Amino acid sequence: MLKGLPLIFLLLLSFGTRAEQWPAEQWPSGPVMTGPALQALEQYAFAPRNDSTRQGIRTDALLVIRDGQLIYERYAGSTTAETPHLTWSISKSLMATVLGVAYGEGLCKLQDPVQKFYPPLKKYPTMTLADLLHWASGIDWQEDYEYAPLKSSVVAMLYTRGRADMGAFTVDHDSYAAPGQAFRYSSGDTNLLSAALKTMVGPNRYADYPWAALFEPLGIRRAVWETDATGTFIASSYAYLTARDLARVGLLMARDGRWGDRQLLPKDWVAFNREPFAHYRANQDAAVPGGHWWLNRAVDGAAQPWPDAPADTFAALGHWGQAMYVIPSENLVIVRYGDDRDGSYRHNELLKLALKTFVAEVQP
The missing domain is CATH 3.40.710.10 (DD-peptidase/beta-lactamase superfamily)
Known part of the structure; x- marks a missing residue:
């Protein structure tokens, strides 16, 4: 069927259909x-x-x-x-990617109430997974760092009052807006997603889930992901790749x-x-x-x-x-x-x- 076509056209066709790398x-x-x-x-x-x-x-x-x-x-x-370099908040996007595999398995929907997977959030019954993924939980969180440590929610979560159970520490904050209505960047929101993932996949799968679901299929061999004292991945901050x-x-x-x-x-x-x-x-x-x-x-x-x-x-x-x-x-x-x-x-x-x-x- 290609007989008689100009050589330059055949070369361009071959180039345009080259195998993906x-x-x-x-x-x-x-x-x-x-x-x-x-x-x-x-x-x-x-x-x-x-x-x-x-x-x-x-x-x-x-x-x-x-x-x-x-x-x-x-x-x-x-x-x-x-x-394996510390990624800091690149970890947040990694958690979103891991959650995407769970979503593909039919374990969650974007509009699911988060309390379905993390019961301590029953005080926020309308908060959805999509709200957390948008950093729009409505929780009154202060994402200040070493420049303002005394009022920083994230410093307290990672290093002092909240480090044993970061999900519980986040839930203990008051709200400032209805869920889904306002953006406020929050490492706490991401760690609530990590806590919710534990129920989605079950405790027997959770400890290995980022590796089985994402890292191993991609050929990633050297990933490290720290957890808090409850065994929940610190999805806000502590993945190393x-x-x-x-x-x-x-x-x-x-x-x-x-x-x-x-x-x-x-x-x-x-x-x-x-x-x-x-x-x-x-x-x-x-x-x-x-x-x-x-x-x-x-x-x-x-x-x-x-x-x-x-x-x-x-x-x-x-x-x-x-x-x-x-x-x-x-x-x-x-x-x-x-x-x-x-x-x-x-x-x-x-x-x-x-x-x-x-x-x-x-x-x-």
């Missing part, structure tokens, strides 16, 4: 990038820093996947390709929840993750909350938070500069680990430089 034990390698654009990216990401004062940007790892291939990787300090392993989660999300020939996450779950919370009101310089992921979307008349990146960019973000950016339109996943203490790191700047390096530079 997926990582096996190792990532397949792509073309090595060089040139001024890469130098500018590295000058930003790996600029010299005064570690005695902790001023400036400190990148521990920067890794780029395009079309399922590893095309850039660099580490600094004690971090290597084998190091290598940069290469975290990129596998990014590729899964970039390809709408599919891993090879298996639809590991239902497409409607991924679509929910990537849809802005309807009641969110934009704040300047803030990414837009989706379903426990962060979106580069214009909402409520406000421009995209990262104007130099495509509008379909979404991310998992963590304290002190941890970031995984997923850009489906460019078949791009970027993992960046760091230790930024002074607030000088800018998502948009790294994205702008990375896109110039790994997208613009390879255009014909």
